Amino acid sequence: MSTAEQQSISGIAVDVDHNPYLGEGNGTVDAIISVAVGSETVADKLPERVEAIIIDCSTSMRSPRDKFDGAKRATKAAVGEMVDGTFFTIIAGSEEAQAVYPEDGQPTRASEATRAAAAHAVDSLQANGGTAIGTWLAHVRRIAEQHPGSLTHAILLTDGKDEHETPEKLGEEIGLSEGEFTCDCRGVGTDWRVEELRAISSALLGTVDIVADPADLADDFAAMMRASMDKSIPELTLRVWTPAGATIAFVKQVAPSVQDLTQRRVDAGRQCGGYPLGAWGHEERDYHLQVEVEPAAAGREKLAARVTVVAGDEVLGEGLVKAMWTTDTALSTRINSRVAHYTGQAELAQAVADGLAARKNGDIATATAKLGRAMELAKESGNEGTAKLLAEVVEVDEHTGTARLRRDVAAADEMALDARSTRTARVGKEG
Numbered sequence: 001m002s003t004a005e006q007q008s009i010s011g012i013a014v015d016v017d018h019n020p021y022l023g024e025g026n027g028t029v030d031a032i033i034s035v036a037v038g039s040e041t042v043a044d045k046l047p048e049r050v051e052a053i054i055i056d057c058s059t060s061m062r063s064p065r066d067k068f069d070g071a072k073r074a075t076k077a078a079v080g081e082m083v084d085g086t087f088f089t090i091i092a093g094s095e096e097a098q099a100v101y102p103e104d105g106q107p108t109r110a111s112e113a114t115r116a117a118a119a120h121a122v123d124s125l126q127a128n129g130g131t132a133i134g135t136w137l138a139h140v141r142r143i144a145e146q147h148p149g150s151l152t153h154a155i156l157l158t159d160g161k162d163e164h165e166t167p168e169k170l171g172e173e174i175g176l177s178e179g180e181f182t183c184d185c186r187g188v189g190t191d192w193r194v195e196e197l198r199a200i201s202s203a204l205l206g207t208v209d210i211v212a213d214p215a216d217l218a219d220d221f222a223a224m225m226r227a228s229m230d231k232s233i234p235e236l237t238l239r240v241w242t243p244a245g246a247t248i249a250f251v252k253q254v255a256p257s258v259q260d261l262t263q264r265r266v267d268a269g270r271q272c273g274g275y276p277l278g279a280w281g282h283e284e285r286d287y288h289l290q291v292e293v294e295p296a297a298a299g300r301e302k303l304a305a306r307v308t309v310v311a312g313d314e315v316l317g318e319g320l321v322k323a324m325w326t327t328d329t330a331l332s333t334r335i336n337s338r339v340a341h342y343t344g345q346a347e348l349a350q351a352v353a354d355g356l357a358a359r360k361n362g363d364i365a366t367a368t369a370k371l372g373r374a375m376e377l378a379k380e381s382g383n384e385g386t387a388k389l390l391a392e393v394v395e396v397d398e399h400t401g402t403a404r405l406r407r408d409v410a411a412a413d414e415m416a417l418d419a420r421s422t423r424t425a426r427v428g429k430e431g
Helices: 063-081 112-123 132-147 167-177 194-203 214-229 337-360 364-381 384-390 413-421
Strands: 011-015 022-023 027-045 048-056 089-092 097-103 149-156 183-190 208-211 233-241 249-256 270-280 283-292 301-311 314-326 394-396 402-404
Touching: 011 301, 011 314, 027 089, 027 301, 027 314, 027 337, 048 132, 048 214, 048 413, 063 089, 063 149, 089 112, 089 132, 097 112, 097 132, 112 270, 132 149, 132 167, 132 194, 149 270, 149 364, 167 194, 183 194, 183 214, 183 364, 194 208, 194 413, 208 214, 208 413, 233 249, 249 270, 249 337, 283 301, 283 337, 283 384, 337 364, 337 384, 337 402, 337 413, 364 384, 364 402, 384 413
Parallel strands: 022 314, 048 089, 048 149, 149 183, 183 208
Antiparallel strands: 011 027, 027 283, 089 097, 233 270, 233 301, 249 283, 301 314, 394 402
């Protein structure tokens, strides 16, 4: 059942910010598409909510002991944030996925009684077994399939690598889960792999982060659950129409984080494709669209793209991306400030990724150059969060601009930089 069949939605704004002027012979159009779901957004029927909390119960969670204790406290904190009536289930993850509460594996509605029963079940958990994260995803997917049209969200916590299944199996389960539910991933400690959890969170339109200290898990889980409870729209889609002869170079989410959506395109009619945006609450997100159109003579104007935000087949907002050719170089060479800003943020994320990869491979020269460039970009764009994380890995001489890798870098600091490198500093509309 499509979202459009379940509810009617209003109160969504779509805004296009770009420089439409192109020089003769140029056909590249860049635009920032801002989508805002306001607090006044009205849905005639709130969707059913399903929450799944997956606790890693592998043997490694026993050491140190506060790791598993922290996971239990975090799970109970998350359950405590659920709105009454929310369906929920708690899952123990090892080399298999086992229902913790309810015991039959069927989600139950949140209430004072079920929260207390869930807390009792969590307290009795024991850590023993391996790690097969794909199996955990498959378990949640089966639950999501039993609740079509619902807002289904999972929190996944692990402390280690996916050792008890092949990478191909994990990749297959991630692919099968795409579009079925969203998933926020957390790694506790420093023995897990950022790239494994990022692959899940990216495909399932969630977040990934490190919680180095188990004592911080409860606050983090509670915050994730509050964010999930704020969602009221199960799925929005960015639909892009382009004229004959035009091609879409890319579609990327650029705020609040960098996420390339280009390969997720689903055909939505002639010269039109849809890009899934996931579940929404009261929030704003920005997208960078680049379109290649056939150049025209000076003085000509054409529509480069029509962008609509839809829920199912219901159009909720629309924006137009125009192209106008001119011989006035003052117009055609002006770079839109938001396009420039977000292009820099994407470059920043890539520089961090390349720098950390080079550091891991022992290529100190490349790592220094890339991470030094990342620090420069972070400071220029006002991305204080990434600049602070970079400062734990690389130091830059304020007078000479020379970058140098720090000798002793805590594993948690390096993983935090890796996990959070795609977060961006948002910039407002030009003018």
